[in-house]
Amino acid sequence: MEVKGRQKTISSVFFRYACFYTAGVLFWMFLVFVVWYVLDLTGEVLPANHMETRLSESAEEICKAPKVTEDLLPEGCGYGVYQSDGKWLYGTFSGEEIEQAWEHFRKNSIYARKRGYYRFLSRDSGEICIVKYEIATRFRNAYLSEFFPNPDILAILSFVVLFLIHTVLVSRHYGRYMGKRISVLNEVTAKIRNQNLEFGEEHSEIKEVDEVLDSLHQMKEALRDSLYRQWNLEKSKEEQIAALAHDIKTPLTVIRGNAELMAEGELSEDERGFNRDILQSASVMEEYLMILNEILLERGEEGETQEYDCREIINLLKERARILAKARHFEILFCETDLREERKILCNEGQITRAFENILNNAIDYTPADG
Numbered sequence: 001m002e003v004k005g006r007q008k009t010i011s012s013v014f015f016r017y018a019c020f021y022t023a024g025v026l027f028w029m030f031l032v033f034v035v036w037y038v039l040d041l042t043g044e045v046l047p048a049n050h051m052e053t054r055l056s057e058s059a060e061e062i063c064k065a066p067k068v069t070e071d072l073l074p075e076g077c078g079y080g081v082y083q084s085d086g087k088w089l090y091g092t093f094s095g096e097e098i099e100q101a102w103e104h105f106r107k108n109s110i111y112a113r114k115r116g117y118y119r120f121l122s123r124d125s126g127e128i129c130i131v132k133y134e135i136a137t138r139f140r141n142a143y144l145s146e147f148f149p150n151p152d153i154l155a156i157l158s159f160v161v162l163f164l165i166h167t168v169l170v171s172r173h174y175g176r177y178m179g180k181r182i183s184v185l186n187e188v189t190a191k192i193r194n195q196n197l198e199f200g201e202e203h204s205e206i207k208e209v210d211e212v213l214d215s216l217h218q219m220k221e222a223l224r225d226s227l228y229r230q231w232n233l234e235k236s237k238e239e240q241i242a243a244l245a246h247d248i249k250t251p252l253t254v255i256r257g258n259a260e261l262m263a264e265g266e267l268s269e270d271e272r273g274f275n276r277d278i279l280q281s282a283s284v285m286e287e288y289l290m291i292l293n294e295i296l297l298e299r300g301e302e303g304e305t306q307e308y309d310c311r312e313i314i315n316l317l318k319e320r321a322r323i324l325a326k327a328r329h330f331e332i333l334f335c336e337t338d339l340r341e342e343r344k345i346l347c348n349e350g351q352i353t354r355a356f357e358n359i360l361n362n363a364i365d366y367t368p369a370d371g
Helices: 010-042 050-064 095-107 142-147 151-193 207-264 269-296 310-327 349-365
Strands: 078-082 088-091 116-122 128-134 306-309 344-347
Touching (some): 095 128, 151 207, 269 310, 310 344, 310 349
Antiparallel strands (some): 078 088
């Protein structure tokens, strides 16, 4: 990761790339102009008025020649020879253009379609020669003229292609540059998301990115302190609960020991029932303490479900209800349906028993004394 030093702003980075982009565009314009200038200087590209100039130079020869031929005209020109009354004699014009050219001659209009122009020449023989030419640049090489557009159009297309390539290359370079500087944000947020908070402060060349990184660093520190406090609090609670569970074993052992000694003596039937209830309740409390210790050791009770016979679970719940009601001096009535078929239930015996006892305790707590 880059060491924090001289920083740049996003606007300065953008301005630098804008200048580089503009300089590149100007360079490609200059390059196209230089190529065009060299081709023009060497005569490989004929000027736009090339046909018009050559036609002016050949006008006298065309007027005096016995017959007009293509050799007398600049390359690329079309022509037609008419009698003075407009009758077509010969030439390269097509059927429709024959009439159009004569109509332009009658109206003395030199403007043809697109970039075409007409030149009207009165020959010494009394014939009228109409020549159609264009004002456009051309390649001297016939092969280039046939397969490529006019040099001016080709120059524009070349600049457009170079402009697009330059734009793509500069934008990709700028994107990679900014992506590398901003990627540190993704790295920091990924570490925080994965709760990996043990890392130092990160830096970037970009001022605005550094400001965001500084905020993330402060958030990381606050989150780490909060988590440490929470972890310490939970650890302290677990230690206190573990100590309390351990301390409960001592009086519970005394209760169980005394109850077992009493069971060995002479007791009435009611006293034996009370003693039996004490021992059963002590066993339940020992079971709860064992489960609590397992939870604290992160073993828990998950996945400890087993298949039980419904009658077995019902009898267990009835026994727990009898002991609890007897201790609280309440009478509990059970209304159950006879299970004619053997039914099984998949459950956690400890959890379902505790849930039933909680419901029963709440019912007893909110039941009036004479209820």
